[in-house]
Amino acid sequence: MPLQIETILCRAGKMDNYSYIITDEQTGTTAILDPSEAAPIITKLEQLKLKPQYIFNTHHHFDHTDDNLTLKEKYGALVVANQQDNARIPGFDIGVENNKTFLLGNSIAQIIDASAHTQGHILWYFPEAKALFTGDTLFNLCIGGLFEGSPQQMFAVLQKIKQLPDDTLFYPGHEYTPHGAHDAFVFNNRNQDIQNYLAKAKANLEQGLPAGPFTLAEEKRCNPYLQAQSLSDFKKLF
Ligand code: FE
Numbered sequence: 742m743p744l745q746i747e748t749i750l751c752r753a754g755k756m757d758n759y760s761y762i763i764t765d766e767q768t769g770t771t772a773i774l775d776p777s778e779a780a781p782i783i784t785k786l787e788q789l790k791l792k793p794q795y796i797f798n799t800h801h802h803f804d805h806t807d808d809n810l811t812l813k814e815k816y817g818a819l820v821v822a823n824q825q826d827n828a829r830i831p832g833f834d835i836g837v838e839n840n841k842t843f844l845l846g847n848s849i850a851q852i853i854d855a856s857a858h859t860q861g862h863i864l865w866y867f868p869e870a871k872a873l874f875t876g877d878t879l880f881n882l883c884i885g886g887l888f889e890g891s892p893q894q895m896f897a898v899l900q901k902i903k904q905l906p907d908d909t910l911f912y913p914g915h916e917y918t919p920h921g922a923h924d925a926f927v928f929n930n931r932n933q934d935i936q937n938y939l940a941k942a943k944a945n946l947e948q949g950l951p952a953g954p955f956t957l958a959e960e961k962r963c964n965p966y967l968q969a970q971s972l973s974d975f976k977k978l979f
């Protein structure tokens with residue numbers, strides 16, 4: 742089922758979060774993923790004449806959940822997050838679990854446990870739309886910090902991501918491409934794949950657009966954390 746995905750930059754120039762408006766086109770059912778900052782999200786919803794039924798969270802950090810309550814109150818939207826994080830997600834209504842699904846209208850979201858950045862971090866994967874929302878797990882050319890998990894856990898999560906179809910587009914929780922470019926240069930050769938990747942990112946950013954989205958195929962060629970083939974290689978990146 743086709744999805745309409747709108748990317749909204751929040752906390753611009755500070756934390757550079759991305760919130761997303763996700764709409765199932767057949768039914769118009771809409772969710773806000775990780776509402777970092779209400780004002781720019783509300784502006785975009787009004788432009789698009791959309792009212793969200795759901796708020797999805799990837800993890801409990803404040804920069805992803807701070808305006809759960811504002812949007813819940815304004816629209817009557819239900820907050821959907823990992824059941825195991827119910828005590829630390831503001832406004833928690835509906836629990837989801839690893840390997841289970843959640844229906845956004847006619848679009849199926851698969852929930853993938855990604856405990857590493859935090860325990861209970863989840864990925865929202867829409868297989869038919871080939872869209873993966875990675876929160877603070879996978880960014881362009883880099884990964885999220887290990888606040889509550891181990892390198893071993895993160896390595897295992899990245900192997901799950903690498904098994905998803907190559908043409909999946911991924912939507913990260915922050916615009917961290919410049920930081921990722923630094924990591925890619927430190928750990929990789931400055932090969933043509935990375936040059937192409939950065940040229941695309943730069944062209945998009947110069948137009949005021951998000952750097953991506955990139956496909957998992959592009960990411961596997963360029964992101965040093967996805968290129969590590971073993972846990973011991975992965976640990977050398979820290
Ligand atoms: Fe986070």
Ligand code: ZN
Nearest residue numbers: 802804877914
């Ligand atoms: Zn974050």
